[in-house]
Amino acid sequence: MNAYQEDLLDHYENPSNYGTLPNPHISHEEDNPLCGDRIRIDLLVEDDLITEVRFSGHGCTISQAAASMLTEEIEGKSLTEVKKLSRDDILDMIGIPLGPVRLKCALLALKVLKAGAYGITCWPGEEDE
Amino acid sequence: MHTPHFRPLDVERIRKDFPIFATTPPLAFLDNASSTQTPRPVVEAMDAYYNTYRSNIHRGIYRISEEATAQYERAREKVAQLVNAPRTRQIIFTRNTTESINLIAYSWGSTNIQEGDEIVLTVMEHHSNLVPWQLLAQRTGAVLRFIEITDEGLLDFTHFHDLLTEKTKLVAIGHVSNVLGTINPIQSVITAAHAVGAKVIVDAAQSVPHFQVDVQQLDCDFLAFSGHKMCGPTGIGVLYGKLELLEEMPPFLGGGSMIRSVERDVSSYAELPAKFEAGTPSIAEAIGLGHAVDYITQANLAALQVHEQELLKYAHNRLQEIEGITLYGPSSPHQKAGVISFNMEGIHPHDVAGILDTHSIAIRAGHHCAQPLMKRLDVIATARASFYLYNTIEDVDRLYEGLCRTQDLMTRSQRRRVG
Numbered sequence A: 001m002n003a004y005q006e007d008l009l010d011h012y013e014n015p016s017n018y019g020t021l022p023n024p025h026i027s028h029e030e031d032n033p034l035c036g037d038r039i040r041i042d043l044l045v046e047d048d049l050i051t052e053v054r055f056s057g058h059g060c061t062i063s064q065a066a067a068s069m070l071t072e073e074i075e076g077k078s079l080t081e082v083k084k085l086s087r088d089d090i091l092d093m094i095g096i097p098l099g100p101v102r103l104k105c106a107l108l109a110l111k112v113l114k115a116g117a118y119g120i121t122c123w124p125g126e127e128d129e
Numbered sequence B: 001m002h003t004p005h006f007r008p009l010d011v012e013r014i015r016k017d018f019p020i021f022a023t024t025p026p027l028a029f030l031d032n033a034s035s036t037q038t039p040r041p042v043v044e045a046m047d048a049y050y051n052t053y054r055s056n057i058h059r060g061i062y063r064i065s066e067e068a069t070a071q072y073e074r075a076r077e078k079v080a081q082l083v084n085a086p087r088t089r090q091i092i093f094t095r096n097t098t099e100s101i102n103l104i105a106y107s108w109g110s111t112n113i114q115e116g117d118e119i120v121l122t123v124m125e126h127h128s129n130l131v132p133w134q135l136l137a138q139r140t141g142a143v144l145r146f147i148e149i150t151d152e153g154l155l156d157f158t159h160f161h162d163l164l165t166e167k168t169k170l171v172a173i174g175h176v177s178n179v180l181g182t183i184n185p186i187q188s189v190i191t192a193a194h195a196v197g198a199k200v201i202v203d204a205a206q207s208v209p210h211f212q213v214d215v216q217q218l219d220c221d222f223l224a225f226s227g228h229k230m231c232g233p234t235g236i237g238v239l240y241g242k243l244e245l246l247e248e249m250p251p252f253l254g255g256g257s258m259i260r261s262v263e264r265d266v267s268s269y270a271e272l273p274a275k276f277e278a279g280t281p282s283i284a285e286a287i288g289l290g291h292a293v294d295y296i297t298q299a300n301l302a303a304l305q306v307h308e309q310e311l312l313k314y315a316h317n318r319l320q321e322i323e324g325i326t327l328y329g330p331s332s333p334h335q336k337a338g339v340i341s342f343n344m345e346g347i348h349p350h351d352v353a354g355i356l357d358t359h360s361i362a363i364r365a366g367h368h369c370a371q372p373l374m375k376r377l378d379v380i381a382t383a384r385a386s387f388y389l390y391n392t393i394e395d396v397d398r399l400y401e402g403l404c405r406t407q408d409l410m411t412r413s414q415r416r417r418v419g
Helices: A006-013 A061-074 A087-094 A100-118 B011-016 B040-052 B063-083 B097-112 B131-140 B157-163 B186-195 B243-248 B283-299 B301-320 B349-357 B371-377 B393-418
Strands: A026-032 A037-046 A049-058 B091-094 B118-122 B143-147 B168-174 B199-203 B222-226 B237-241 B259-262 B267-269 B325-328 B339-344 B364-366 B382-386
Touching (some): A006 A061, A026 A100, A037 A061, A037 A100, A061 A087, A061 B349, A087 A100, A100 B349, B040 B283, B091 B097, B097 B131, B097 B168, B097 B199, B097 B222, B097 B237, B118 B131, B118 B157, B131 B143, B143 B157, B157 B186, B168 B186, B186 B199, B237 B243, B301 B339, B339 B393, B349 B364, B349 B382, B349 B393
Parallel strands (some): B118 B143, B118 B168, B168 B199, B199 B222
Antiparallel strands (some): A037 A049, B222 B237, B259 B267, B325 B339, B339 B382
């Protein structure tokens, strides 16, 4: 049995868009106090379009791979479009079932993105609660 | 060496008392420092309360209420005997260790701690024996001082003696570190603290469940522990205190049960222990704790300690075979209780715990409510395995194999990239 998909491990070992941008239009960083995972996301935005994205930070496979996958997903898309990304979209990318604690690891990157880009501070999936 | 006067634990028989181990493969439960499993006799005792004599205590003038009261107080007697308290009324039931410590910080702290007084802690304290003192210090202007530890995770006794002055009013110390497993020499700590007139509260959450603790021999002023780490249910904890201290202390929570008489503007308070047990307590949970005390004392605490030492020694040897593993805490298992914290090079402890979980192995990963200690160790988190009376050598073997698989899985892509 494979606990982690190969794809997930590849993203962890060879993350896409890892690093920071020198003059980002949007930059936001948060950590998950439960486990110390930390993620920063930098964006360049032109006419609502995300032209460049970088992420940096540290943490477990799930948190870092999810961030890597998210950056691939959003580059070249509009902020309006990206705003629609949900908890379930991230879980589809991760592709393995997650318990409630590790769910936060997976969602940290999206939370950072939404807080930085739209000022949405709650955890994805808890918007209506 | 003399022959011990007890039979070794019959672990196979013990495991039959825990329905949670009946699966195939059995759950390898190695998170006992966090909370333990519950044996049948404890669940049955609580069921009996709910099914046959459910009622409130200390007030009903009818048979089942008298029965509930008797069982609740019987539990207190069992706990008093367990820690050798001189009087049963020195045992206060709380929700958990955290509440016991908060009770002291509010009640004793409000009348005994003033601006400039010093409270001595260690850097390895659980947040439950740290945050209540931070709050007390903020309320009163008292100052917190921290005993440093050596790189091996032992208390720096020279530093402790430097910290002790006539300003020291309280030493709050964990008996056993929930992260490192270090058994602190609290007997010496208490003697030294008393020599400067300071009181000592012992966080015994990780010691009372695992070996004999005698409050009279230790001469500690307060001692706190939780039922759920010793085969008991959640929601029940214990505070022991010296009689003269408890009698002088003002109430913590006000309400029913803790009063003698109530006027419109003022009340007089009940005798111990009721003075500190406002409101309807956790009745079933207290009764369950009483039976948990029976369970671990019948198994024999001395035999339990020997069993955990064997598991710990075996785990130390086994885990050290793994390349790139770092164990935290004393290198000699003799200075430790059954707790083993570790990290594997290049693998986040959450990944370790997550992958082990897929093999039905439960360990803890995180900061273990001891963030200052994590800083001292210069780590973000650790993985931790901790033992209890039902754990086996096979559990440790499965942990070892699980860790090897974790390493294989997590380094495969690295190897592929290099190759």
